[in-house]
Amino acid sequence: MAEAEPRPKRSKPLNRDRVIAAAAALATAEGLSSLTMRSLAADLGVKPMSLYNHIGGKEDLLDGMVDFVFAQIDRPDPKGPWRSELRARSVSVRAVLARHPWALTLMDSRSSPGPATMAHHDAVAGVLLNSGFTPAMATRAYTVIDAYLYGFVLQEAAIPDADPEVGLSMGAAAEAYPYLTALAEGHLLQPGYAFADDFDPGLDLVLDAVEALLK
Structure with missing residues (x-):
């Protein structure tokens, strides 16, 4: 057989x-x-x-893609302490957007947000409102945090890798741009400098400013 x-x-x-x-x-x-x-x-x-x-269609596809990205972001616990919850959420957003750089320009532009997107925004609003922020204060806090977060991610993606030849070219510009030269030679061109290292300290400054809304 x-x-x-x-x-x-x-x-x-x-x-x-x-x-x-x-x-x-x-x-x-x-x-x-x-x-x-x-x-x-x-x-x-x-x-x-x-x-x-x-x-x-294409618009529905883009809506779904944005929701796909939001589903990967760590969602804050609305009952948790706002600062630690939103700090962890901000770190997660940055990590997710590093994996999906195309998403940054779409995340707040869709007119038909999906369930993961809505649940994420609801959780962020919840942790602020449950921590004593008024609706107006919560809106301002959310705006300030995301302005810093999205701006940092966008700038981080755009900055080229460090070029040792830049140090040589700055020498010729020292007289014309003394303050920029001092900034570059005193910090930006130092061994070990990385733009990414400024994310956490910058985030803490933003969260300090948000915390001031409660005082």
Whole structure:
């Protein structure tokens, strides 16, 4: 009796979560501008029209991708101490955005936020309101923290690696830009300097300012 031929392996079933995860991975690997329904379908090995069985279109896809990112951020405990909870949350946001740099420009721009996004914002508001912040104070605190956080992440991603030749070029500019030169030679060009090292001290300054709202 002839041996039966092995059945071909079935590909992993397509669903909304898989489509969104693949879109996020594609945006991370090749940039958000490279993400199209056609490129996503090719990456998944399916026809473009099959994607519409799981997402409503490009805008729905972007909404889902943002929610995918928010789901990875450590959510603060609304009943916990606000400073430690929001500090841990800020560190988590920075780490997640480092993995998904394309997400920064989308996170607060979507008009149809998903459940993970809403739950995250609700938890941040909750920890502030439960700690004695008025709604107005909580709004200001949230705005200030995220302005620092998103700004740092954006600048960190844009700063090139240190170039030893910069030190030589600064020498020629010392007379024209004495204060900038003093800053560079006294700190920025010192061995071991890293822009990333300023994140924690800067975050503490921001949290000190937020704490002053309660006084």
